Amino acid sequence: MTYFSVIIPLYNKEKHIKDTLKSALAQTFTDFEVVIVNDGSTDGSVEKVNFFKDERIKLHSIKNHGVSFARNYGIEKALSENIVFLDADDYWYPTHLDNLKQLIEQFPECGLYTTGYESVFYYKNIFEAKFLDLDKDFFGVIDDYFHHSLINQIAWTSAVAIPKKILDTHGNFDTTMKSGQDADLWTRIALNEKVAFDARISAQKIMTSSQNHLSKTAHVSDRVTLLNKFTEQEKTNPSFKKYMDYNRFSIAIERKMSGHSETFKRIKKDIDLRNLNTKQVLLLKSPKGVLNTLKKLQNFLLKHRIYLSAFR
Numbered sequence: 001m002t003y004f005s006v007i008i009p010l011y012n013k014e015k016h017i018k019d020t021l022k023s024a025l026a027q028t029f030t031d032f033e034v035v036i037v038n039d040g041s042t043d044g045s046v047e048k049v050n051f052f053k054d055e056r057i058k059l060h061s062i063k064n065h066g067v068s069f070a071r072n073y074g075i076e077k078a079l080s081e082n083i084v085f086l087d088a089d090d091y092w093y094p095t096h097l098d099n100l101k102q103l104i105e106q107f108p109e110c111g112l113y114t115t116g117y118e119s120v121f122y123y124k125n126i127f128e129a130k131f132l133d134l135d136k137d138f139f140g141v142i143d144d145y146f147h148h149s150l151i152n153q154i155a156w157t158s159a160v161a162i163p164k165k166i167l168d169t170h171g172n173f174d175t176t177m178k179s180g181q182d183a184d185l186w187t188r189i190a191l192n193e194k195v196a197f198d199a200r201i202s203a204q205k206i207m208t209s210s211q212n213h214l215s216k217t218a219h220v221s222d223r224v225t226l227l228n229k230f231t232e233q234e235k236t237n238p239s240f241k242k243y244m245d246y247n248r249f250s251i252a253i254e255r256k257m258s259g260h261s262e263t264f265k266r267i268k269k270d271i272d273l274r275n276l277n278t279k280q281v282l283l284l285k286s287p288k289g290v291l292n293t294l295k296k297l298q299n300f301l302l303k304h305r306i307y308l309s310a311f312r
Contacts, residue, residue: 002056004032004097004161005078008086009070014044016089016206018051024086025054029097032084033058035074040064045088068173068181075172081164089206090158096202100161103196107141111166111193112186116201117159125305128201129156130312138199145190146243151311154195155186159203166193180223183247191233191240220263223251227267242275246311249280253310257291279310 006024010017024034034054038046038061049059060077062070075083082104086092096115103113118128129152134142148154170188173181189195227248234241252267273281283291298308 002031002033002080003029003101004082004084005074005080006032006034006084006086007071007074007078008034008036008088009039009067009074010036010041010045010049010088011039011064011067011070012041012043012045013088014041014048017045018048020086020088020090021049021052021057023092023094025052025056026094027092027097028094029101032056032097033079035077036060037062037070037074037077039067039070066175066178068175068177072172072175075164075167078164082161083164083167084161085157087158091204091206092158093202093204095200096159099198099200099202103139103198104161104163107194107196109194110141110196111163111170112155112189112195113161114155114195114197115159115203116197116199117156117203117205118201119205119207121207121302121307123206125302126204127307129205131199134197134199136199138197140196141194142197144239145195146237147239148197149243150246151309153183153186154197155182155190156203156205157182158205160186162189177222177226179220180226184226184229187230191230191237220251220254223247224263224267227251227270241272245271245275246280249276249284249310253283253291256288257295259288277310283310 008020034057036049036057036059038059040063046061049057058077060073062073071085084097084100099115100113116129118126120126131148131152131154132150134148142148142154145154166189170192174184177184227244230244234244248267248271252264252271255264255267268284301308
């Protein structure tokens with residue numbers, strides 16, 4: 001049995017999968033398998049995978065069912081008790097699995113393990129993820145997952161490892177959701193299990209847009225559903241309520257910018273404004289035209305390596 005099973009869902013990523021797979025195979029810790037689930041790709045993705053001749057690679061092809069189904073399928077096929085995820089357009093530094101192994105061995109009681117990461121915008125501008133009130137050299141069990149995730153989320157798909165027994169307990173990815181399914185799973189685990197974190201950066205998140213948190217425009221109904229999924233837990237967990245209000249703010253802003261004023265109003269009324277910072281409160285009050293202008297400015301500045309965010 002291998003130490004890690006690396007799950008890679010693959011759908012039309014022929015431009016990226018080769019570099020992604022190279023980064024996985026270049027790990028300093030080598031006791032792992034790579035479970036690639038080809039989710040009905042129609043481009044040359046499979047041909048790129050077949051370029052590699054490494055017995056650790058196991059390719060499964062299925063009909064297209066979406067990324068959550070593909071990840072769950074990979075988990076079922078995995079031989080290891082430690083599940084690691086890598087999206088087909090992301091990248092690992094060589095010590096990533098080594099760092100995760102150190103966390104698992106030092107803190108075996110945890111349900112979620114994750115490392116520092118950075119985001120790459122426009123394929124060249126790199127920004128380190130920021131975590132509230134955590135030292136840059138932090139290594140250990142974090143005391144409040146949701147508080148520390150108010151700027152960037154502690155758990156990100158291509159940076160986490162989860163024991164298979166934890167997934168058996170709390171469930172896999174929700175296949176009914178087309179967006180927000182990652183945040184849903186991390187939330188289910190973090191509400192019930194300890195989380196270990198190594199702040200050393202060992203993964204890169206390749207961004208194709210400047211969207212942050214849960215604010216992408218596609219499948220917004222799934223993210224609205226997610227906002228209402230844990231309301232009972234919010235009543236007894238103030239830091240979790242604040243974390244969810246940050247995400248409500250993000251989606252509310254997107255809805256106003258998209259012209260969905262009624263949805264904006266419904267989401268806004270559930271926000272405790274005392275949980276937001278001054279910038280966020282001002283943005284909630286801003287007209288649609290101002291918000292769209294600010295978004296264009298944010299994108300312009302990103303291209304010039306300046307990252308302005310309502311969360312920082």
